Amino acid sequence: MSVIYRPVEKHEQQQALDLWYAVFKTQPEYFERYFSEKESPRYQFGDTLGAWVNDKLVSAVHIRRLYIRSRDDNVEYLCGAISNVATLEEHRKHGYSRELLRMAITKMEQSEEFDISVLGTGRPNHYLVLGWEQIALPSPISVQWNHFSSSGDNHHQWYPINDLLSSNCQLLLDIHSNKPRTYQFSRSPVSMFQHWVGWNWRKENAIAYLLSDQGYIVITHPDSAENTYVSEWRAANVETEKKLLKLAANEVHRRHPQLKTIRLHTVPQYMGLNELDQWAGVVTVSKNDHTMIRNIRLSRDVLEKIKAAYLGGHATFWQGDYF
Structure with missing residues (x-):
């Protein structure tokens, strides 16, 4: 069984949509916005990564590009918000999504654009081993x-x-x-x-x-x-x-x-x-404790300031900031 890991091409986006709908069972027209130029204007090729088994897309990970702004100095940090981590049920337990997450980390680190990564999950152990840190918000x-x-x-x-x-x-x-x-x-x-x-x-x-x-x-x-x-x-x-x-x-x-x-x-x-x-x-x-943060290239001082703000509740994922 051959497994190929690579970015999802534009003409393959429908396969990613079909995968997400199959896994998450959401209402129609929910995931299309992740690829929409109007609704996701910062999306770039390579922000969706996929695993193909025998030419079938069986697992995918998406990186949403968001900016975290500092109130004190008005500096913006590019954040890779990990979302839509999904694997078809019959292809789970093979490490596909974990390998895609490793690819996402490499992409963010090598791009020299991303500063930090965040995600929300009820399965922290899946991400802890890859360097994301759990943050307990008040x-x-x-x-x-x-x-x-x-x-x-x-x-x-x-x-x-x-x-x-x-x-x-x-x-x-x-x-x-x-x-x-x-x-x-x-x-x-x-x-x-x-x-x-x-x-x-x-x-x-x-x-x-x-x-x-x-x-x-x-x-x-x-x-x-x-x-x-x-x-x-x-x-x-x-x-x-x-x-x-x-x-x-x-x-x-x-x-x-x-x-x-x-x-x-x-x-x-x-x-x-x-x-x-x-x-x-x-x-x-x-x-x-569903929020997790992973440093990409921030200085230790800035990273600790952001973590402290989240731990104290002075930075938070508002319900409107869903990604």
């Missing part, structure tokens, strides 16, 4: 909210995410870019933002509150008491952040009066956890 944050507002009609100012994406997509992108976390993914251009971020928000029936150009906040699964949470926010300063979080807590409570605990995707942008505890209510921090 997520979610549960707050036993002390004081819900019983007055006001703030719910009239909340809009389905589709409405805001149609009318204020550029403004949402500008706020995200201009009021950043310590490290965050760049979401430009707007076509990429509207598709990738918007897709995930739409999938979770998100609603959002936009406070002119000072900030926004997003609640996902707003109609499900079991699943609703505050999934993302950006604010100009701590007072704006408090206003947005309070509005979100009141909106969740208005829809689900039985809920006394408000779930936040991660730590606040400006407040420390002790300050959040004193201001809003008792805070409980959970850990999410």
Whole structure:
């Protein structure tokens, strides 16, 4: 049985799509965006690697090109986001995907373009042996909210995410870019933002509150008491952040009066956890260990800064940053 490892050619992209659909069982038109010039404008030939057995594509790995931007010095680092790691069931346990991951590492290292690699997985051992390091993010944050507002009609100012994406997509992108976390993914251009971020928000029936150009906040699964949470926010300063979080807590409570605990995707942008505890209510921090990071060519100092930011929750994979 001959096995050939090589990049997926343009005319073979449909084979990769068929493989991913067969393995992941997702809805139609889900994976095409990985090859789309509009939705993935940074895609280059060689970013999808495949293993062929007797001329059949049986395993594939995809590298998404994303930029991680540093708030403090505005430097961008090219990140190889590993995604769509898939092998047909009847061809598993032969080491195909691991060999493709080795090829991906070599590609990133030899390109002299990539700085770091990230991925999200529930199977860390598959990647640990190849140099990816598990990072436990503080997520979610549960707050036993002390004081819900019983007055006001703030719910009239909340809009389905589709409405805001149609009318204020550029403004949402500008706020995200201009009021950043310590490290965050760049979401430009707007076509990429509207598709990738918007897709995930739409999938979770998100609603959002936009406070002119000072900030926004997003609640996902707003109609499900079991699943609703505050999934993302950006604010100009701590007072704006408090206003947005309070509005979100009141909106969740208005829809689900039985809920006394408000779930936040991660730590606040400006407040420390002790300050959040004193201001809003008792805070409980959970850990999410699905994120993994691998250095490509960063200095040790920069790498440790990025890792520390993720460990502290000041850099995170927001739900909209799905890759």
